[in-house]
């Protein structure tokens with residue numbers, strides 16, 4: 001999964017902290033057990049001594065190594081059984097298990113060069129936190145209300161508004177539920193207040209829940225961050241914008257509301273192109289139509305959006321939708 005360096009850094013820090021917490025907890029449990037059941041401390045000492053004794057015999061010339069090891073093993077086995085019995089008697093299950101935080105990687109986060117499931121899960125959670133901050137954390141497909149969209153023909157387009165919105169909704173839901181690296185791109189097109197941001201957030205949450213890295217950003221924020229990183233940004237700022245190209249799904253909200261500039265046009269073209277070439281999915285929402293896009297940016301960008309993005313229309317009466325959704 002294409003998690004950004006920042007998300008991985010936070011996930012690693014959490015894993016390291018959890019590892020420390022676990023080690024501390026193990027020590028505290030042991031101290032408590034020694035205090036409450038002194039026999040457990042005796043057993044632990046005896047276990048250590050039998051091991052030392054066996055090692056000593058093994059290194060003594062002429063000693064019977066095999067027999068000594070066998071004796072030590074038997075002694076240890078019965079001591080361990082007694083220890084387990086005492087633990088079960090006095091403490092809840094698992095209280096004296098002193099295993100690492102993750103049995104697969106021992107709490108290191110990696111097995112060889114591949115990321116362990118435990119660190120992947122923390123990355124997924126960290127990635128999702130970013131989304132929750134940006135979208136308020138409430139949106140779900142089940143809250144989408146088709147009845148907020150009028151069941152009548154749009155006079156300009158000659159199509160039934162609710163029927164168009166039903167298709168838009170179904171496409172979005174399927175896109176989110178079946179998301180994969182090959183899901184392709186969507187262009188949400190329509191006036192403000194018709195549910196573009198809401199459905200973007202639903203998709204973001206569902207896709208992030210499946211373990212993909214999702215970045216959700218308004219166009220204004222996105223271009224400001226890219227500009228800062230390009231012109232005299234710190235290392236952190238430059239690393240931070242890496243997420244826009246690295247993430248599995250990038251959602252750019254409100255394209256066309258940012259301050260227009262030469263930089264914006266060229267950054268937008270590079271971003272769209274890079275993501276298309278690396279086969280990564282992008283969702284762009286805008287209230288501009290294709291001609292507006294060509295005029296505001298350039299014909300190449302408009303052509304990329306036309307040729308590589310599935311366009312979904314958002315129609316309706318924004319005042320009614322806004323009012324009913326309490327926006």
Ligand SMILES: [Zn+2]
Nearest residue numbers: 102105116118
């Ligand atoms: Zn692990």
